[in-house]
Structures are given as C-alpha cells and as structure tokens.
Amino acid sequence: MIDRAFSLGIYAIIALVIATFGWIIGDVIIKGISVVSWEFLISEPEDAGRAGGIAPILVSTLYVLIIALVIALPLGISAAIWLAEFSQNQSHTLHVGIILDVLAGVPSIVYGLFGNAFFCIYLGLGYSLLSGGLTLACMILPVFIRTCESGIRSVQSDWRLGGLALGMRRSVVIWKILLPAAQPAIIAGLILSIGRATAETAALLFTSGYVDRMPESIFDSARVLAVHIYDLTMNVTGGDETAYGSALILIVLIILLNTLAQGFIDSWFKRSGHYR
Numbered sequence: 109m110i111d112r113a114f115s116l117g118i119y120a121i122i123a124l125v126i127a128t129f130g131w132i133i134g135d136v137i138i139k140g141i142s143v144v145s146w147e148f149l150i151s152e153p154e155d156a157g158r159a160g161g162i163a164p165i166l167v168s169t170l171y172v173l174i175i176a177l178v179i180a181l182p183l184g185i186s187a188a189i190w191l192a193e194f195s196q197n198q199s200h201t202l203h204v205g206i207i208l209d210v211l212a213g214v215p216s217i218v219y220g221l222f223g224n225a226f227f228c229i230y231l232g233l234g235y236s237l238l239s240g241g242l243t244l245a246c247m248i249l250p251v252f253i254r255t256c257e258s259g260i261r262s263v264q265s266d267w268r269l270g271g272l273a274l275g276m277r278r279s280v281v282i283w284k285i286l287l288p289a290a291q292p293a294i295i296a297g298l299i300l301s302i303g304r305a306t307a308e309t310a311a312l313l314f315t316s317g318y319v320d321r322m323p324e325s326i327f328d329s330a331r332v333l334a335v336h337i338y339d340l341t342m343n344v345t346g347g348d349e350t351a352y353g354s355a356l357i358l359i360v361l362i363i364l365l366n367t368l369a370q371g372f373i374d375s376w377f378k379r380s381g382h383y384r
Contacts, residue, residue, distance in 0.1 A: 136355050143353025153320045156344050157336065162354055164322040168237060168330035169306065169361070171323060172316060175241025176305050177298075180249050185294070187249075188256035189282060205254070212250035219247040220311035228315060235329040240316030247311055248301040255300065259293020260286055295373050299366045306362050309334040333358045 147161060154160030195201040223243030233239045263286050271281035287294070317329030320336070331339070337354045340347030 133359065136352060136359060139349070140352035140354075140356035143349055144356055148353060149357070152322065153336075156347070157320065157340050157350055158344060158347050159350075162333070162336065162357065164320055165331055165333050165336045165354070166357070166361075168316070168323055169332040169334075171237045171326060171330070172240045172244060172312065172332055173302070173305055173365070175238060175326065176244035176248060177301070179242065179245040180252055180301060181298070183245075184249055184252035184297070185256055185287075187253045188260055189286075191253070191257045192260040193278075193282060193286070205257075208250040208254050212254065215310070216247060216308055217310035217314075219243055220314035222246070223311060224314035233327070235315065235317035235319075236327045237316055237323055237330050238326045240312045240330075240332070241326070243311050243315045244305045244308060247308070248305055251304070252297040252301045255297030256290065256294055259290030259296075262293070263289040291373065295370050298369050298373065302365050302369055303362055306365065307334050307358065308332075309338050313338075333361070 149161060149166065150163050151161030152164055153162065191201055191204060195204075220243065223239055223246070227233050227239040227242050228235060233242075267285050267289060268281055271285050272278070276284070312332055312335055316332060316335075318331055318335065318339070319329040320331045323330040333354055337351050337358065340351035340354065
C-alpha cells in the first residue's frame with residue numbers, strides 16, 4: 109500500500125507539472141497564433157510595436173546569443189577540463205566550485221548592472237549588442253562550467269587509465285575519450301545556457317538597450333525578444349496581442365536553437381572521429 113501510494117503521488121506530481129506546462133504553452137499559442145505570420149517575421153515594428161513585425165528584434169536576439177555562446181563555450185569547456193583534470197589542489201578546486209555555484213544563483217539584474225558598469229561605461233562599448241552578449245556570456249558561464257565539469261568527472265577512471273596505458277598523451281585522452289563520454293552533460297549545459305540567454309530580460313535592459321531598429325553592427329544598440337515582450341506588456345497600451353505573438357516566436361526559437369545545438373554537437377563529435 110505504501111509503495112502504491114508513493115507511486116501514485118509521483119505520477120500525480122508528473123501530471124501536475126505537465127498540465128501546468130501545457131497550460132502555459134497553450135495559453136501562449138491560443139493568444140499568439142493569430143498574430144504570427146510571414147509578414148510578422150520579416151517586417152519592422154510600427155506604432156511602438158503594436159503593429160508591424162519583429163524582424164530587427166529577431167536579428168538582434170540572434171546576434172546577442174551568438175556573441176554569448178562564442179565566448180562562453182570555449183571558456184566554459186576549458187575551465188571545466190582544468191577543474192576536473194588538472195587542478196591538483198582539492199581545496200582550491202572546492203573554493204572555485206563554491207564561487208561558481210554562488211555566481212550561478214546571482215540574479216540576472218546584478219549581471220546587468222555589472223555589464224553596464226564594466227562593458228558599457230568602463231570599456232566604452234556603450235549600449236550595444238556586444239555589451240549584451242558579453243554580459244550574457246558572464247551570466248551563463250557558471251552554469252555551463254559546472255555542468256561540463258560534472259560530466260567530465262563522472263567518466264570512469266578506467267577510461268583515463270586505459271588511454272594512458274595505450275600511450276596516448278593526456279591531451280588526446282581528454283579530447284578523444286573524456287569529452288565524447290561527457291557529451292550528454294555538454295549538451296545539457298549548452299541547452300540550459302541557450303534557454304537562459306535567449307529568454308533574458310533584466311541583464312539586457314542595462315547593456316544592449318531598447319532600440320527596435322535593424323542593427324547594422326554589433327556595436328549598435330538593439331532590442332532582443334524578451335525585452336520587446338516586456339516593453340509591449342508593461343509600457344505599451346494595447347501591445348498585449350503582439351506580445352503574445354512575440355512570446356510564441358520566442359518559445360519556437362528556443363526549441364529550434366536547442367535542437368540545432370544538439371545536432372551540431374553530435375555531428376561535430378562524429379566528424380572529429382571521437383570515440384563514443
């Protein structure tokens with residue numbers, strides 16, 4: 109009876125989570141599907157966003173995301189490898205891990221204030237896509253590093269010893285054996301990073317800006333989708349309908365980017381001839 113009750117409780121919780129998720133997604137689809145069209149995707153906003161489309165907003169979102177990932181991915185994987193494989197001081201590694209955990213829990217608006225003070229003012233980048241991308245890179249790095257580090261640490265020691273026994277250099281063991289074995293963790297970290305970066309609002313309010321025109325370079329101020337949705341909902345009277353359409357596009361964009369990221373990682377490992 110206890111086992112059955114426990115199982116029933118687990119299924120009930122799962123059903124509640126799925127129902128809540130379905131309710132949110134369904135509400136966005138029902139209220140936003142009438143707005144979404146090809147014209148909505150390729151035209152510029154008009155009348156403070158009440159009319160027109162979101163073409164510049166989409167381009168700005170992709171710009172910021174690409175900048176963040178180009179900086180965060182190599183730094184994150186390198187830091188994870190160092191923490192998991194090369195750091196000899198366990199106390200030092202523990203302290204670094206605690207710092208990363210604290211940074212992962214820092215509110216995004218704090219990162220926004222830091223990005224504004226450091227990138228926009230101190231480095232003189234101003235409100236720009238580059239400032240927003242660099243700020244997002246700082247924000248997603250802690251989660252990405254810890255996820256990749258956990259994946260690398262979870263690989264059995266026999267794999268490392270087997271590679272070294274075959275005469276492989278340590279760098280080859282890491283590149284050809286450990287990273288492919290930690291591929292699920294790397295993909296999970298990448299998906300979490302993409303989701304947080306794409307849906308970020310507070311940090312980008314202080315760094316990338318509010319401008320809704322088409323950016324000409326990464327040094328231009330621009331508005332991303334999450335900021336656009338926030339502005340339409342909070343500051344524009346009559347902008348709720350367009351906000352729902354933008355929210356639906358944001359959800360689809362996150363799903364598409366996550367799928368592409370997973371496919372890219374899989375194909376990259378296969379092309380590189382990594383063992384799996």
